[in-house]
Amino acid sequence: PIDVSIENVVKAFDDTPALHGVSLDVKAGELVALLGPSGSGKTTLLRILAGLDAPTSGRVLFDGSDALGLPVQDRNIGFVFQHYALFRHMTVFDNIAFGLTVRPRASRPPKAEIRKRVLHLLDLVQLGGLEKRYPAQLSGGQRQRVALARALAIEPRVLLLDEPFGALDAQVRKDLRRWLREIHDRTGHTTFFVTHDQEEALELADRVVVMSKGRIEQVGTADEIYDQPASPFVFSFIGESSLLPVTLVDGQIQLDGRPVGLAAPQGQSGTATLGFRPHDIAIVQDGGPAISGQIIAERRHGARRRLELHVGAEAHRAEIDVPADQGRQIGSQVAFRPNHWRIFPA
């Protein structure tokens, strides 16, 4: 495995930039998830790492030396994409062997060596015995495992996985996620895993890179991203959330000029955004300071009920959860305080 450094990479399509100066250092053997909504630039970044696209400016270093000058075939990159790119007319065996058999004679391993490597990989991806099948005779999850074995067959310096499980159903995805982590721990490739699914990213990766609109919003471990989100965007992208505009006055959080019973962070004042999780609140019935809102909708939400509220003079939207047997009238008022919250200075 190798270190990968991305230095101030900009990619402009026509005049709208898809990447605005992205910098990221990934250590040899690390598994990082690129997490962001559709259109945030994840695939663009992977294509640049692969050499399929050139950046408008910036540098990519593999183990400290410039990678952008290297032609695609010399970068030795393993790829897996969302839509299985297996060759339909080839067996599983030939699909996995493909990257080796097309090498120039000088660097092509002998046939017996290729066979040994393919059978070993088949075991690794738990498809031993299926080498004579064709892709049409496999499930979606099995095809993605073949695609991964094919990417690993070339002993890549870097593994790039672009929403590899995105087209599969939820249970298969969960299984493959755990399985991919095990494979990674055994093979140790420097890996970039693209996903728009926060649960997948937080569970799988050593570090998560949260992207939005062509920029990196935050890089951190799952705990850092979850416990210390750097922005309202990160806070709301990694879990259900409500965000309200507040002011910090005299050590108090105020909404519409009235304290809501929450302390402001030490030394902060002025306008800010308050973030909390709908499930992590307490209903306030004693008339004390609280956030109050009018219920505009309610629905069953897992084991609880989710109330949708209009809060404050400007009717900002917020959501809170209450026990399932505590249904409430639409139009009535409810007061609550978050148990935990974050303040993001404006």
Ligand code: ADP
């Ligand atoms: P993601 O993979 O995070 O969904 P992409 O990297 O595919 O995002 O796209 C980022 C932005 O770049 C989007 O606005 C997209 O429309 C734009 N884009 C991507 N590829 C091209 C292209 N070949 N030509 C023009 N615009 C592109």
Ligand code: MG
């Ligand atoms: Mg994409």
